[in-house]
Amino acid sequence: MAISPLSKSSVPSPSLSRSTATERPPSPLMRPSPLMAESPKAQALQGLLQKDGFDSVEGAGKGGMEKLGQMLALQVLGELSKLLGGEGRMSPADSAQDGGGVPDLGGEEPFANGAEQGDAVPLAQPSPNTTPPQDAPPFAKAEGASQPPQGAVKGKSTLTLNNDGTTPMTVNFTPNAGEKAVDSVTLKPGESRTVQFPDSWSGNFRSASGDGKNATLGEVKFNGGMGQTYYDVSYIEGHNAAMTMQPVSGGRLSGTTDNLLAAAPDSVKAKGADGQAYGIKKSTTANVQDPEVVDFFRKHVGADQGYVIPTDDASTLGSSDSNLVVHMKNLA
DSSP, X not given: OOOOOOOGGGSOOTTTTSOOSSOOOOOGGGSOOHHXXXXXXXXXXXXXXXXXOTTOTTTTOTTHHHHHHHHHHHHHHHHHHHHTTOTTXXXXXXHOOTTOOOOOBTTBOSSOTTOOTTOOXXXXXXXXXXXXXXXXXXXXXXXXXXXXXXXXXXXOSEEEEEEOSSSOEEEEEEEOTTOOOOOOEEEOTTOEEEEEOOTTOEEEEEEOOTTSSSOOEEEEETTOGGGOEEEEEEOTTOBSEEEEEEETTOOOOEEEOSOHHHHOOGGGEEEOTTSOEEEEOOSEETTEEOHHHHHHHHHHSOTTTSBSSTTOXXXXXXXXXXXXXXXXXXXX
């Protein structure tokens, strides 16, 4: 039975029937190649197909189908070798031994070891690009880089000090044991200044007015129990400046802005070396209370408005706001 000549483009190639994950341009194997058409092996293939039968005595023999498949494979592999940059290698047609067989293309198997028949195994894959794109968005950074939330409060554990008097005022800070020292600040009349403190800082502050022996104390403990900031005004050590403390966000007020010196009898006034009164005496010295001074403060300071004696614990106020505003005014 005569078989009409077949062109290379009409013979399906096993390699072309395998799909790969990566799209490739149309293969030149899908159209006849002039080189393939003019090669001796191509002419031999045409002659083989033009025989009256595969059992011809002229050499096709009973292995005609096997030779046909081998020759097609050799031609396909030759073209693939060129496509993959193998023009400089030995031609598969030249390296094939008599009797057929797939030539070795540089020592690599046509398919990966262990690949089952029908699995798509790409013959060549581009190397992954490990260089990040120059215009990569900011969120492409490693997780964990971590960034600060928008609108976050930039300050906490602060005192905003206000000098409500008509003369300059120096405020000194005394840290509790183990706490960091905080520098003194001097406020001009009408000036307001915010002082930042370390987290969980505790201590007190006072005006430097007078001889330093009697002074109103502002006491604070940032980030105390239950995350609260505790604060109070104390008159135990005396009184030299009107003072109030309150959370910036609002809340209970400690202290008073009343001028207690103007209402005090001379016996409870604190005086400097020049004999001039600058404030009120201490209510307690070495755990010994001065009844007259205690009585005076009780008349002008509420039970939860400030410490008059050490046991006035109702005067300790708390807030979840760690930013406090303080108003101060020297008495003299």
